Amino acid sequence: MALPEKNEPQYAARKAFDPIADAIRGLIKLTARVADLAGELVDLNKEAANLAAKIQENFEELGI
Numbered sequence: 001m002a003l004p005e006k007n008e009p010q011y012a013a014r015k016a017f018d019p020i021a022d023a024i025r026g027l028i029k030l031t032a033r034v035a036d037l038a039g040e041l042v043d044l045n046k047e048a049a050n051l052a053a054k055i056q057e058n059f060e061e062l063g064i
Contacts (some may be wrong), residue, residue, distance in 0.1 A: 004010075
């Protein structure tokens with residue numbers, strides 16, 4: 001199999017793919033950020049539950 005004499009079609013195809021590749025990279029970064037935020041929400045929810053339990057204990061100690 002002989003190599004093509006010119007690579008222009010290959011370069012054109014690669015250049016046409018660049019915006020798609022950039023968009024995919026952006027989606028991956030956004031997905032990673034959403035995952036990070038979900039983890040932070042889990043942590044905040046645990047903290048809120050602990051604080052609610054502590055507040056409940058304090059009210060019970062005060063007889064409220």
